[in-house]
Every structure is written in C-alpha cells, then in structure tokens.
Amino acid sequence: MIKIPAVWRTTAAIALLAGTIGGTWPGSAEASAASGALQFADVRDNFAAAAIRNMAALHIITGTTERTFEPDKTVTRAELMTMLDRLLLVEPVESAISSFADVPRSAWFYRWVQPAVQLGLAQGTSDDSFEPDRPVTREEAAVLIARALKQPIDTAAVPSAPLYRDQSRIQSWALPAVYRLSRLGLMDGDGGSFRPASPMTRQEAAVLLDRIWLHPGWAQRIQAAQPAPIQLGWQYGQTTAQYERQVVSSGINTLSPRAFFLNKNGTVENNMDPALVAWAHGKGKRVWAMVGNRSDQAVTHAQLSDPERRRTLVGQLAGLARQYGLDGLNIDFENMSPQDRDAFTAFAAELKQALSSIPAILSVNVSPDFGTDWTEVFDYARLGQAADYVVLMGYDEHWGGSGDPGPVSSLPWLRQGLTALLKQVPASRSILALPLYNRDWKTEAGGTTSEDISLLQQNALVAGMHAKTSWDGTLGQYYASYGSASTLHLIWLEDGRSLSMKATLGQSLGMAGFAYWYMGGESPDVWPSLANARRFAALTFP
Numbered sequence: 001m002i003k004i005p006a007v008w009r010t011t012a013a014i015a016l017l018a019g020t021i022g023g024t025w026p027g028s029a030e031a032s033a034a035s036g037a038l039q040f041a042d043v044r045d046n047f048a049a050a051a052i053r054n055m056a057a058l059h060i061i062t063g064t065t066e067r068t069f070e071p072d073k074t075v076t077r078a079e080l081m082t083m084l085d086r087l088l089l090v091e092p093v094e095s096a097i098s099s100f101a102d103v104p105r106s107a108w109f110y111r112w113v114q115p116a117v118q119l120g121l122a123q124g125t126s127d128d129s130f131e132p133d134r135p136v137t138r139e140e141a142a143v144l145i146a147r148a149l150k151q152p153i154d155t156a157a158v159p160s161a162p163l164y165r166d167q168s169r170i171q172s173w174a175l176p177a178v179y180r181l182s183r184l185g186l187m188d189g190d191g192g193s194f195r196p197a198s199p200m201t202r203q204e205a206a207v208l209l210d211r212i213w214l215h216p217g218w219a220q221r222i223q224a225a226q227p228a229p230i231q232l233g234w235q236y237g238q239t240t241a242q243y244e245r246q247v248v249s250s251g252i253n254t255l256s257p258r259a260f261f262l263n264k265n266g267t268v269e270n271n272m273d274p275a276l277v278a279w280a281h282g283k284g285k286r287v288w289a290m291v292g293n294r295s296d297q298a299v300t301h302a303q304l305s306d307p308e309r310r311r312t313l314v315g316q317l318a319g320l321a322r323q324y325g326l327d328g329l330n331i332d333f334e335n336m337s338p339q340d341r342d343a344f345t346a347f348a349a350e351l352k353q354a355l356s357s358i359p360a361i362l363s364v365n366v367s368p369d370f371g372t373d374w375t376e377v378f379d380y381a382r383l384g385q386a387a388d389y390v391v392l393m394g395y396d397e398h399w400g401g402s403g404d405p406g407p408v409s410s411l412p413w414l415r416q417g418l419t420a421l422l423k424q425v426p427a428s429r430s431i432l433a434l435p436l437y438n439r440d441w442k443t444e445a446g447g448t449t450s451e452d453i454s455l456l457q458q459n460a461l462v463a464g465m466h467a468k469t470s471w472d473g474t475l476g477q478y479y480a481s482y483g484s485a486s487t488l489h490l491i492w493l494e495d496g497r498s499l500s501m502k503a504t505l506g507q508s509l510g511m512a513g514f515a516y517w518y519m520g521g522e523s524p525d526v527w528p529s530l531a532n533a534r535r536f537a538a539l540t541f542p
Contacts, residue, residue, distance in 0.1 A: 040069035048203035050405050051210035058446045060086045061206050071203035078109035078132035081116040084148050088114050091528040096459035100130040118500045119536050121148045140175035146177035157452035164194040186211045216269025226538045232256050238520050240273045246519040250527045255280050256330045259289035264299050268316045277324050288328035294337035304343040318354035328361030333339035338376035345379050349386035361391040369419025384425030392421050395435035403448045408491035411476030427510035436521035441490040454521040477500045496529025503530055507537040
C-alpha cells in the first residue's frame with residue numbers, strides 16, 4: 001500500500017481540504033467508513049469504476065462527500081496538481097512566499113500548488129497568475145502529467161500521420177505530450193477523437209492516475225525509500241537544546257556543532273558538549289564537530305606553516321575526536337593567506353591519517369573558486385585526495401562588506417562554482433552547502449550597506465513591509481524591494497523554491513550530500529521543500 005506522509009493526516013490538512021477536492025479526508029472517521037466500503041452511490045459500473053475505487057483506496061482522489069464522487073464533475077488546475085502531488089508522495093508545503101497572486105495562503109490548495117511549482121511540475125498561465133479554479137483541459141492535463149513523469153517531449157517524434165481525427169485542434173505546445181502519453185497507454189481518444197479542449201472530468205482523472213499507478217514498476221519506484229544522502233547542519237548561535245530541536249524538525253542526519261577553535265597560544269579552544277554527542281548517537285545521527293579559525297589569518301599561518309606546530313595541532317584534534325567519540329571533524333578555516341596553500345593541504349592530509357585510526361571522517365570547507373585571493377589557498381584537487389569530503393560553501397556571492405547588492409547564492413553563480421569544483425574533486429566526495437540566511441541591502445545617498453538576516457527575518461520583512469515579490473527565472477530567486485526612493489531596501493530571497501532548485505542541481509550532479517548554514521536560520525517550510533526536491537530528483541519513469 002501507498003505510504004501516506006504523516007503530515008498529510010493533520011487536522012489542518014483535513015480542514016483545508018474538506019468539501020473541496022474530496023469532502024472527506026483520509027484519517028477522518030467519515031473517510032474510514034468510505035474507505036471500508038470503497039463505494040460511492042453515484043459511481044456507475046463503467047470504464048472508470050475500478051480506477052475510482054483504487055484511487056479512493058489509496059487516498060489519491062477522495063469523494064466530494066462521504067457517499068458521492070461526482071464522476072462527471074470537471075477537475076480544476078489546483079485539484080489536478082493536488083492529485084499529482086499525492087500520487088508522487090509530494091509533501092504539502094506552507095511556503096512563506098506565494099508563487100502567484102491568485103494562489104493565496106488562505107486557499108485550501110496553497111500547500112499543494114506551492115510544492116508543485118517548486119518542483120517544476122506546475123507553471124503559471126502568466127507571471128502572476130495560476131488560474132487554480134479553471135477546469136483543466138485534456139491537452140493541459142497531458143502536459144502536466146508528462147512533466148510530472150519526466151517524460152521526454154520531442155516534437156520531432158510526433159508522426160506525420162495523425163493519431164486522432166481532431167489532431168489539428170491539439171495545440172502545438174501540447175501535441176508532443178499527448179503523443180507521448182498515448183504511446184505509454186496513459187491517455188487515449190474517444191471514438192477516434194482526443195477532444196483536446198474538453199475539460200477533464202473526475203472519472204477521467206481517476207482513470208489516468210490509476211494507469212500511472214498500475215504501469216509496470218512505477219508504483220514501486222514511487223514508494224521506494226530513497227537512500228538519505230549526507231544532510232549536515234551547522235550549529236550557530238544556539239544552545240544545545242535549541243540546536244537539538246532544530247535537528248529534530250529537519251532532515252539533518254549529521255550534526256556539526258561549533259566545537260573547536262585555534263588559539264593564539266597553539267592550543268585548541270574546546271566548546272564540545274558531550275551530551276550533544278550522546279543525544280545524536282541515540283537518535284542514530286552522526287557528529288562531525290566543526291574546527292574553526294575565527295578568520296584569524298596570522299594565527300592560522302603560525303599553526304600551519306610550522307611543521308612541528310602543525311603536527312601538535314593534528315594530535316590535539318585527533319585526541320579530541322577520540323575523547324568525545326566523534327564521527328568526524330569539519331574544518332572551516334577562512335580568510336587564509338595564499339602562501340599557506342601547501343601548508344593547509346599538508347594539514348588536511350596529516351589530519352586525515354590521524355583520524356583514520358579512530359576511525360573518523362574528515363571534511364574540509366572551501367569557497368567557490370572565481371579566481372580571487374580568498375580562494376587561492378584551496379588546492380581543490382589535492383584537498384579532494386587528502387580529505388574524505390570537500391564541502392563547497394555555496395553562498396556569499398555578494399558578501400556583506402562589498403557594498404555591491406545582489407543575491408547570496410544565485411543559480412548561475414552556484415552552477416559555475418560547482419563546475420569548477422567537480423573538475424578536480426569527484427562528486428561522490430563533494431558536499432554542497434546551501435544558505436539558510438540572507439542579506440537585506442539598503443541603498444541611500446551615503447552608499448550601500450547590508451544586514452545579515454535569517455530566512456524567518458526575511459519573510460517577516462517582506463510581509464511586514466508589504467513588499468511585492470517577483471520571480472527571476474534566470475537567477476532562480478524571488479526579488480523584493482521596499483522603502484522609499486531615498487532609502488531603498490533590496491532582497492534577493494532564499495526560500496523553499498530557490499533552495500529546491502539548488503538542491504536539484506546538486507543532486508543531478510551526483511553530490512554526496514548537502515550542508516546548511518545555519519540551523520535556526522530557516523523557516524519551517526524549507527525542510528519539506530528540500531525533502532520533496534531530493535525525492536523527486538531521484539524518481540525515474542522509464
């Protein structure tokens with residue numbers, strides 16, 4: 001049977017959907033009775049009866065009341081996206097930023113349309129409009145289904161001989177999808193005609209979804225549990241208890257507390273909380289404690305450039321990893337001098353050797369290489385050989401002190417950084433770090449400044465200032481502004497949609513996992529959005 005995500009069975013979910021796309025919601029007492037009977041009084045013994053029973057049993061389509069299905073009622077665009085989400089086990093998402101003006105947060109379908117947009121399953125009819133309540137036509141449904149099933153849409157593959165008597169009425173943007181679904185046996189005609197502009201009915205939708213579910217091997221692929229890649233979350237500005245709560249509410253399986261820092265006297269500052277390690281291991285999670293240098297270039301040079309001091313540092317860190325039973329260390333040295341390139345690489349190699357006897361993992365954080373002094377110290381290729389994992393910090397495209405407003409991590413910038421890294425380090429040993437923070441840029445007569453903000457603060461600003469957001473498909477981000485002509489604030493938003501696109505990019509390249517700076521900076525909708533992105537990216541429908 002289909003595995004229904006627990007979040008779907010909440011009281012809120014039932015309240016939002018009751019009487020809209022299916023009256024009773026699975027999990028309610030009324031639905032239990034209906035599911036037991038699997039029978040609606042108004043379902044005729046026709047071509048759709050078996051499909052309706054199956055889809056109702058799987059809670060993909062529900063009745064409009066306990067005993068009625070209304071098979072001839074048309075299906076709206078929002079309803080079809082909800083059905084597709086359920087079929088693909090996509091979790092509903094309460095995004096902070098609405099994708100379209102006519103998809104308000106108060107609407108029952110908001111939490112279903114939003115993830116569909118984030119995954120690229122649904123698109124608007126214009127930049128601001130989705131038309132959620134408009135009946136979906138058969139040719140539209142073909143396009144949406146083909147997109148959800150990741151089917152190749154090739155105009156050249158459409159034969160010159162028409163498939164249907166009314167093929168000339170199928171619009172050019174829909175014809176390849178109609179042909180593809182016809183070849184798969186998912187959609188067929190009606191007496192030799194396709195009726196492309198006819199609204200799809202609820203019984204037709206049930207048949208279509210049932211055919212997808214019964215297609216050989218597809219249900220198993222949809223239900224198959226995907227192996228969890230590395231999901232590392234850094235602690236920052238949180239108590240142990242706060243950090244643990246954030247981890248529980250997310251998909252994090254690898255904790256990285258800010259535990260150790262280089263000291264000027266050659267020792268290691270120790271902030272490790274042993275209770276956190278015990279808690280994490282009790283939850284089946286790993287701990288890769290972070291080792292930082294507080295961006296102190298002089299102290300870092302003194303520790304790494306002298307072979308004896310470097311060996312002492314390696315011994316101290318390996319001893320701490322053994323003492324606390326750590327699963328690994330995460331090296332986060334920033335603002336290093338280019339002259340320490342060889343010394344830093346040697347440090348990583350020596351530390352990896354020392355940790356291998358425990359055993360413990362070594363991961364090393366690097367910045368994207370755009371030919372600046374900031375990244376000259378990172379020898380990607382040799383670090384990739386020395387460490388178990390190289391973590392690309394995919395953020396600070398426009399950093400706080402630059403005075404140059406722009407995104408923290410645009411999609412083209414990130415793609416370029418990943419391309420440079422993966423030329424020298426295998427994707428299987430690379431981790432992509434994503435931002436759970438942003439910057440509020442302020443431009444005025446005296447110049448441009450910025451303030452670091454969490455995603456919660458970002459969302460509160462946009463809502464509180466009634467800032468209009470617009471989607472930039474090239475950057476893969478929403479853009480918003482507020483204020484006056486004399487003091488203008490600019491924000492390139494990070495949210496479930498932008499982060500999902502970054503995660504999908506990383507997964508398409510075969511990255512070993514993802515990291516997040518920083519835990520507590522995210523809004524709650526980020527985690528289901530990222531989980532959907534990982535899961536959908538792994539789905540295939542050959």
